[in-house]
Amino acid sequence: MLIYLSITAALLYVICPFISDSRRVVALVLTACAWCLHGLVLGLSLYAEHALRIGFAVVWSAAIWVSVLVYLVENRNFSLDGLRILVLPQAAVTVLLPIAFPGSLVMLSSKPSMFPWHVGVALLAYSTLTIAAFHALAMYVQDLYLHRRRAKPVQTWLERALDRLPALLKMEHILFLLVTLGFILLSLTVLSGVIFSEQFLGVAFKWDHKTVLSLLSWLLFAVLLAGRQWRGWRGKAVLRITLFGFVSLLLAYVGSRFVLEVVLHRSVL
Numbered sequence: 001m002l003i004y005l006s007i008t009a010a011l012l013y014v015i016c017p018f019i020s021d022s023r024r025v026v027a028l029v030l031t032a033c034a035w036c037l038h039g040l041v042l043g044l045s046l047y048a049e050h051a052l053r054i055g056f057a058v059v060w061s062a063a064i065w066v067s068v069l070v071y072l073v074e075n076r077n078f079s080l081d082g083l084r085i086l087v088l089p090q091a092a093v094t095v096l097l098p099i100a101f102p103g104s105l106v107m108l109s110s111k112p113s114m115f116p117w118h119v120g121v122a123l124l125a126y127s128t129l130t131i132a133a134f135h136a137l138a139m140y141v142q143d144l145y146l147h148r149r150r151a152k153p154v155q156t157w158l159e160r161a162l163d164r165l166p167a168l169l170k171m172e173h174i175l176f177l178l179v180t181l182g183f184i185l186l187s188l189t190v191l192s193g194v195i196f197s198e199q200f201l202g203v204a205f206k207w208d209h210k211t212v213l214s215l216l217s218w219l220l221f222a223v224l225l226a227g228r229q230w231r232g233w234r235g236k237a238v239l240r241i242t243l244f245g246f247v248s249l250l251l252a253y254v255g256s257r258f259v260l261e262v263v264l265h266r267s268v269l
Contacts, residue, residue, distance in 0.1 A: 002044050006095050009037035013092035017084045028075065031088065035068045038095045045098045052119065057097035059123065059253060064094045066127030067134065074174065086134045118192040125185035126249065129221075132178035133246035136239045139171050143236070172238070176228060179242060183221045186249070190218055213252035220245035 012034035019027040042065055045058055068091050071084075146168070166174075193214075224241045227233035 002041060003099060005037055005044075006041050006099055009034045009041060009095045010092040012037070013088045013095065016088050027084065028072065031068065031084075032072060034088075034091070034095075035065065035072065038065050038068070038091065041095055041098070045102070052116070053102065054119070055098070055101055056253075057094070057101035059126065061094040061097055062123045063126040063130045064091045066124065067091075067131040070128070070131045070178070086138060087131070118189065118195075121185055121192055122189045122253075125182055125189045126253070128178060128182035128185055129217075129246055129249055132175060132182055133243055135171065135175050135178060136242040136246075139168060139175065140236070140239050142168060142171065172234060175238070175242065176225075179221060180225060183218075183225060186214075186218055186221065190214065210252050213248050217245045217249035217252060220248065 012030050016027050016031050016034070019030070038061075042058070042062055046053055046062070064087070067087055071087050193211075220241055224233070224238065224245065227241075228238070
């Protein structure tokens, strides 16, 4: 059943970006249906009796699932149809990934009580900053399009999608709301990780690549928010820092788990 649910959700995700702008409501309804199926697949993939299934595919799929939710909620207030092109095709891929790469079971009985909360907050942080990265990428493409725009009798589907996005100032406002929320969640992730590490390993920090890259991402987003607050940063510098911070966070866990599970065939938390 899990395979059929995953394939159905993936097909709905693939169809939605190609629905015309005149049928926007249909696209949103189908996206919501795909999101519900995606959530059911995640629930069946993540949870086992007294255990969690952890792996790069499940984590990435969960991050994109929450990103789709943010897109659906924000799209009620602002026309963000351009993000459909970036988010939904990736959602179609990630909903299928846990089938090929199921990850490994982690027994909760052997973990501190903080562990499930740490995983949940981390997933929310990854998800919020993922949609922020998509948002920054959409802004970057939108900025290029506005500078190179020429009067054409017929627009491509990408140009029509970009025309339906809010103005860059409004997009920037939404971006900083997402980054601020993501930074708060990432801070909670780092804090709960310290507590988890002290309970489980006896040390506050285990200085491996995951810790270093996570702290680097936290530092980049902290500098971005401080620069916005005290120096009024905006424009392409903001977009670059957002994307660099996201890539660092992506490599911290999803990238390292991919190398361990797929390349090295090792099952490590």
